[in-house]
Amino acid sequence: MFTAYHLTVLLAIIPAVILLETEVAYGQGLGIEVRDSKGTIVGRQGPAGDDPFEMGLFAVPILAVDAILLASLSLRRRDFLGIKRSISHILAIDASKRITVVILTSLLAIYIGFSVSEIFDRETFSDFDQLENDVERWPSDEVGIIGANYLLSIDYILFWVSLYVFGNIRLSPFLASIALLFMTYLLTTEMARKRFAGLVAVIVLMQSRTFLAFDTVVSYDNFWALFYVVSIYMILKHRQRVWGRFSPILYYLSIASKPLAAIFVPASLHFIYKTEFSSRRQKLVAALPYLVFGTAMPVLISGRIVVSTFGFDAELFWDVINGWPVLLAPDGFFFVFILPLVVALYLKARRGAVLAESVIVFMMLNLWLPPFLAGSVGIANASYRAVPLLVFFSIGIGMLLANAEAKKETGLSKMISYAVILLTLSIVVLTLTSTIFPSLIPSIVFAD
Numbered sequence: 251m252f253t254a255y256h257l258t259v260l261l262a263i264i265p266a267v268i269l270l271e272t273e274v275a276y277g278q279g280l281g282i283e284v285r286d287s288k289g290t291i292v293g294r295q296g297p298a299g300d301d302p303f304e305m306g307l308f309a310v311p312i313l314a315v316d317a318i319l320l321a322s323l324s325l326r327r328r329d330f331l332g333i334k335r336s337i338s339h340i341l342a343i344d345a346s347k348r349i350t351v352v353i354l355t356s357l358l359a360i361y362i363g364f365s366v367s368e369i370f371d372r373e374t375f376s377d378f379d380q381l382e383n384d385v386e387r388w389p390s391d392e393v394g395i396i397g398a399n400y401l402l403s404i405d406y407i408l409f410w411v412s413l414y415v416f417g418n419i420r421l422s423p424f425l426a427s428i429a430l431l432f433m434t435y436l437l438t439t440e441m442a443r444k445r446f447a448g449l450v451a452v453i454v455l456m457q458s459r460t461f462l463a464f465d466t467v468v469s470y471d472n473f474w475a476l477f478y479v480v481s482i483y484m485i486l487k488h489r490q491r492v493w494g495r496f497s498p499i500l501y502y503l504s505i506a507s508k509p510l511a512a513i514f515v516p517a518s519l520h521f522i523y524k525t526e527f528s529s530r531r532q533k534l535v536a537a538l539p540y541l542v543f544g545t546a547m548p549v550l551i552s553g554r555i556v557v558s559t560f561g562f563d564a565e566l567f568w569d570v571i572n573g574w575p576v577l578l579a580p581d582g583f584f585f586v587f588i589l590p591l592v593v594a595l596y597l598k599a600r601r602g603a604v605l606a607e608s609v610i611v612f613m614m615l616n617l618w619l620p621p622f623l624a625g626s627v628g629i630a631n632a633s634y635r636a637v638p639l640l641v642f643f644s645i646g647i648g649m650l651l652a653n654a655e656a657k658k659e660t661g662l663s664k665m666i667s668y669a670v671i672l673l674t675l676s677i678v679v680l681t682l683t684s685t686i687f688p689s690l691i692p693s694i695v696f697a698d
Contacts, residue, residue: 309686319590350445368466369420375469385409404506427465430476437483438645441605442652451648458640459580470634474508498539513619515544521608567625575685577633596671603652612642614674
């Protein structure tokens with residue numbers, strides 16, 4: 251039931267969101283080193299000095315918050331600092347449909363009000379001029395990036411409509427970001443079976459500086475993230491057969507917008523595995539299109555991805571690992587809470603909220619695959635590619651409020667769960683290590 255207490259919480263949250271929306275400072279880098287081939291430091295951005303244990307910008311908040319929250323999670327019987335009692339009160343919160351509509355509309359209105367002016371400014375990214383020229387000539391064969399490959403030009407279609415129908419090429423990316431916020435609410439609410447969880451997820455995503463940096467950008471749009479989140483939502487709706495059939499189509503649209511969405515195939519299959527279906531046959535039918543995508547992906551995306559190298563380059567691998575704190579420097583909230591979130595989601599999944607494990611898988615793939623792609627085929631990482639990671643981080647925060655039902659796990663399911671948590675904790679610990687001690691992990695750039 252929504253009480254005066256919940257209204258007080260809401261009135262405290264909305265001003266915080268407004269303040270976060272109006273902030274423009276992106277903060278400092280967390281530390282980059284440049285070394286020669288012998289390992290000697292020849293340049294540095296971030297903490298000064300040669301001490302490998304010199305702490306980065308978010309070291310103290312990460313260590314303090316993680317120590318408190320992990321201690322609370324590990325002490326089963328004792329209520330460390332009253333955290334468990336507070337969590338119990340929060341878990342009991344939910345909102346009626348009417349209150350939810352009011353809050354969600356208010357949040358979206360705040361976001362739109364503070365972001366809409368951006369679409370009337372000319373984009374400053376270096377890729378924009380070429381992209382705008384390509385859109386103006388589309389669908390001519392003279393378009394350099396895509397050519398006549400119309401099956402992989404969904405983003406260009408949307409840009410073209412935005413430019414020639416509405417007269418503003420930045421309108422469609424902005425509408426996609428609004429839709430992404432709304433779909434984050436829907437997916438979290440459906441997974442957690444609680445509307446308040448969806449509202450929390452929207453608030454967390456709205457405060458992300460990385461999301462706000464690319465929400466109206468044409469060069470690095472959010473179409474791929476939007477289509478993928480919708481495809482996952484459609485999997486949950488598979489019981490309604492008409493809706494379920496659209497999931498593979500939406501996933502294809504995600505790939506057609508950004509081929510790197512192909513890396514989400516394992517996450518989609520895991521989500522299908524953890525989702526309840528009326529029969530094994532129905533689950534197999536839902537998984538089959540994604541298996542096809544997984545095998546046909548090299549052919550489908552060959553026209554949109556440029557591979558610069560083959561083999562494995564360990565330096566490029568560590569480049570991306572050490573680059574996460576720099577790419578996501580504006581999102582200190584992510585670094586502070588990612589470790590306790592993963593542990594809490596794992597415990598939540600063991601207690602019956604099985605889809606919490608799928609959220610871990612989504613985050614794990616978004617953290618592990620970029621360094622492997624860089625090391626194996628030379629695909630560099632970039633800030634805008636972290637938007638799906640931040641979306642599922644937000645959903646994960648909401649999933650902590652999920653209503654769990656006791657379920658018995660099979661031997662295979664337990665093995666998968668253990669593998670997921672070990673792989674996730676390993677990449678999270680590596681990422682946090684390079685955040686806390688920017689000079690400790692091998693340098694991200696090796697000069698000849």
